[in-house]
Amino acid sequence: MVCACALALTATAMPLLGDEPGSADPTARGPRVVHANRAADEDCDTASLRPTGFEESGAALERIRKRRKLVVGVDQNSYLWGYRDPASGELVGFDIALAKAIARDILDDEDAIIFKMVPTDQRESQIEARNVDMVVRTMSITCDRMDRVAFSTAYFEAGQQLLVPKSSGIREYDAGLAGKRVCTARKSTGEDKLRLDGHGARLVLVDNQLDCLVRLQLGEVDAVLTDNALGAGQAAQDPQVHLVGDRVTDEYYGIAMHRGDTDLVRRVNKVLEDYRAGGVDSEWMRSFDTWLGDHLERPPLPPEANYRD
Amino acid sequence: MAATPTGTGRTATGGSTGAGGRAATRVPTGRQWWLEFRAATRTEPGRLRLISAALVLLVLVSGASVTWQVSQRRDTVTNVTDHSQPLSTDAAEIYRYLADADATAASGFLAGGEEPRTTRNRYDLSIREASNRLVKAASNSTPGSAGEREITLLSRELPFYTGLVETARANNRQGLPLGGAYLRHASKRMRDKLLPAAERLHDVETARLQRDYDDAEAFPWLALGCGVVALGGLLWVQRRLYRRTNRVFNVGLVAASGGVVVLLLWTSVGHLVARQHLRESNANAARSLGVLSEAQIAALKARGDENLTLVARGSGEAHERSYQDEMASLSTGTRDAAPLLDEALRLADDDRGRTAVEQARTGLAQWKERHTAARAKDDGGDYDDAVALVIGGEDQRGRQVTETTGKSFDMVSDRLKEAVALEKKQLRRAARDADDAYTGLPVGGAAVALLAAGAVVRGVGQRRAEYR
Structure with missing residues (x-):
């Protein structure tokens, strides 16, 4: 677990440290742990910035306090993570609860949030354009993404895993996938994995991971490759499908923010x-027990934080 | 005129008449018939008899062809009003009802886990009406035709579509986001398969309608040609009689010629009048109807997109773009087409039609304005307010929202429906007028031809009698 949250910054991300006055803060500087991201064998440092405690003078925080609202990019289609409960019409889920905790901390009001719906393929661009303060949306920390946005420490450990009907012969992410139609969301880490190392599977791309479950139920695809966390959400909506095999990647969800908003x-x-x-x-x-307890194996502890400064 | 005698002169006639008479009582063989025919052409009364027979034949044939061709045109006109026009309209309505179902299903979804009764009813009605028209279209299609292919495709896809919508509903009622995913999938299926097939079916039916119009408008050349030939024959015979007898008029033949002229004029004028009405029905009303139904469908698609943008909950950009495109085709036009509502206004031919389209345009402007407000709410994170602005209901402050985009859409849709009804009425009236122009012509034409034939017999008979 120690290396679990070892997250790196690419060289291009390094100037951030210089921009940040807080980086000179000598307090609470622990041993620097740098691990390669196991997910994609990428050699970048995905660790994040150490908390400043109560130092609250950054421009981004000022902006948010002035607005009296936190603008958070979320998803409404990820069951258990971020979805609209049709009965109440409220947005709920693990990610939503986390976003509310952040609003409570910064603005003393967990409802002082403007939720903006952000499609998978626009998460980075919405942050870059400062249309949102942050994206809390089952977003994996990757080196590619770190070129464009800054991440918090990891708040969830997940990985790509196969989701298949219970009657399916597919048991593992292996050569058995040859010729099978495997669905995954466009621009997701699942797509990268299938392109890189697909075992001859036929790639079916959709806009949203949930569209994969529709296609799976309709028999238009044979399997779905998605984060196990989201896959659990899909399995929770259809008792006839389940996650099989090992996680084929290890990913850490982080909260993405603008690279300039170091405070x-x-x-x-x-x-x-x-x-x-x-x-x-x-x-x-x-929160885990509330949202995910029935559907995912309970980790012994929350993922550990790793800092690069 | 095959009986034209080869001038043997009047002197040799006397005896052979008797021979001809006797010959007729014997059983004629082919050769005998020929000999008798030759013999008959050698005497003037014989020739006159042949001439009379030929003229009667010509007059009767032209009368018959008038009756036949005019009846044929009337049938085609009836076919247009009772058959191909309704089928073309049905095809347009299949398209419209399908698009309506798509928009309504999405709207019901926005209302939350339990969709309002009225929305559900409207969806059911749309599906029912679309299937009814599909069945009707199927019974009128030719096996193996392009229309039949589209109907088969539609019949196969429609249950699939409704199945997806029901799955979406079932999931939505359980509070699963999977419902929304199913609805988007259903809508994609509708737009990728059903709507294009319905559009192609409409094209096929419209082409058939156009062919019927062309047939009905085709000039009755055969009838007129026969009439002209008959008239020519009559004039030729009268000239011949005048040369041989110095009598200027043969009353019977003059009456017969008059009859044929009446036949010719009646047919031509009747046809020209009918054609004028058909052109009006076709060129004005049918074109106007085409533009109006295109506008209806664009409005429905835009409405569906507007709803789906919200249903998609954040993945709705494609829908919003599609909404903008449809709205543009209605009000500002695209690169290769004028705005549909402007076009409809230009084609509307009375004040009521124009008023309806004008009001639709007002509704559209209002719709756009409200849509912009709803988008601003949604983009600003006020999802509930955005939904309230689109389908009505309470906003975040518990205020009942009544000025919704749905109301504006209804205004556009209702006014367009009204304009369509007006145009349809006009189309039927014009077709009926076309049919009226032919009234009495088939029977009257036949009667005139019979009278003219009688006059020929009488006129030539008078002349023949002078030889007895």
Whole structure:
């Protein structure tokens, strides 16, 4: 688990450190842990910035306080993570709860949020254009993405895994996939994996991971490759499908923010520290039990934070 | 005129008449018939008899061809009004009802887990009406035709579509986001398969209608040609009689000629009048109807897109773009087409039609304005307010929203429907007028021809009697 959250920054991301006045802060500087991201064998440092504690003078935080609203990019279609409960019309889920915790910390009001719906393929561009303060949307921390946005520390450990009907003969992500139609969301890490190492599977791309479940139910595809966290959400909506085999990638969900908003990154990391604090009794664990407990194996502890400064 | 005698003169006639009479009582063989025919052409009364027979034949044939060709045109006109026009309209309505179902299903979804009764009813009605028309179209299609292929495709895809919508509903009621995914899938299927097939079916039916119009408008050349030949024959015979007898008029033949002239004029004028009405029905009303139904469908698609943008919950950009495209085709026009509503206004031919289209245009402007407001709400994170602006209901502050894009859409849709009804009425009236122009012609034409034939017999008979 130590390396689990070892996250790296690419060389291009390094100037951030210089821009950030807080980086000179000598307090609480622990041993720097740098691990390669196991997911894609990428050699970038995906660790994030150390929380600043109560130093609250950054431009991004000022902007948010002035607006009195936190603008968060989310998804409405990810069951258990971010979805609209049709009965109440409210957005709910693990990601939504986390976003509310951040709003509570920065603005003392967990409802002071403007949720903006962001499609998978626009997560980076919406942040770059500053249309949102942050994206909390089952977004994996990858080196490619770190060229464009800054990430918080990891708040969830996930990985690509196959989802198939219970009657399916597919058991593993292996040569058995040859000639099978495998569905995944466009521009997702699943697409990268299938393109790189697809075992002869026929790639079917859709706009949203949930569209894959529709196609799976209709028999238009044989399997779905998606984050196990999202796959659990799909399996929760259809008892006739399940996740099989091992996770074929290891990914860490992070909260994405603008690369210039270093004060916000630090502040969010502080919120995450609080969220994880207490181990098995943490807020993180409670949220896990509420949203994911019935569908995913319970990790012993929340993922650990790794800092690069 | 095959009986034209080869001038043997009047002197040799006397005896052979008797011979001809006797010959007729014997059983004629082919050769005997020929000999008798030759014999008959050698005497003037014999020749006159042949001339009379030929003229009667010509007059009767032209009368018959008038009756036949005019009846044929009337049938085609009836075919247009009772058959191909309704089929073409049905095809347009299949398209419209399908697009309506698509928009309505999405709208019901926005209302939450339990969709309102009225929305559900409207969806059911759309599907029912579309299937009814599909069955009718199927019974009127020729096996193996292009139309039949589209009908088969539509009949196969429609249950599939409704199945997807029901799955979407079932999931939505359980609170699963999968419902929305199913609805988007259903809508994609509708737009990728059903709507294009319905459009092609409409093209096929419209082509058939156009062919019927062309047939009905085709000039009755055969009838007129026969009439002209008959008239020519009559004039030739009268000239011949005048040369041989110095009598200027043969009353019977003059009356017969008059009859044929009446026949010719009646047919031509009747046809020209009918054609004028058909042109009006075809060129004006049918074209106007085409533009109006295109506008209806564009409005429906835009409405469906507007709803789906919200249903898609964040993945709706493609729908919003499609909405903008449809709205542009209605009000500002595209690179290769004028705005549909402008075109409809130009083609509308009375004040009521124009008023309806004008009002649709007002509704459209209002719709755009409200849509912009709804988008601003949604983009600003106020999803509930955006939904309220689109389908009505309470906004975040509990205020009942009544000025919705749905109302504006209804205004556009209702006014366009009204304009369509007006044009249809006009189309039927014009076709009926076309039919009226032919009234009495088939029977009257036949009667005139019979009278003229009688006059020929009488006129030539008078002349023949002078030889007895």
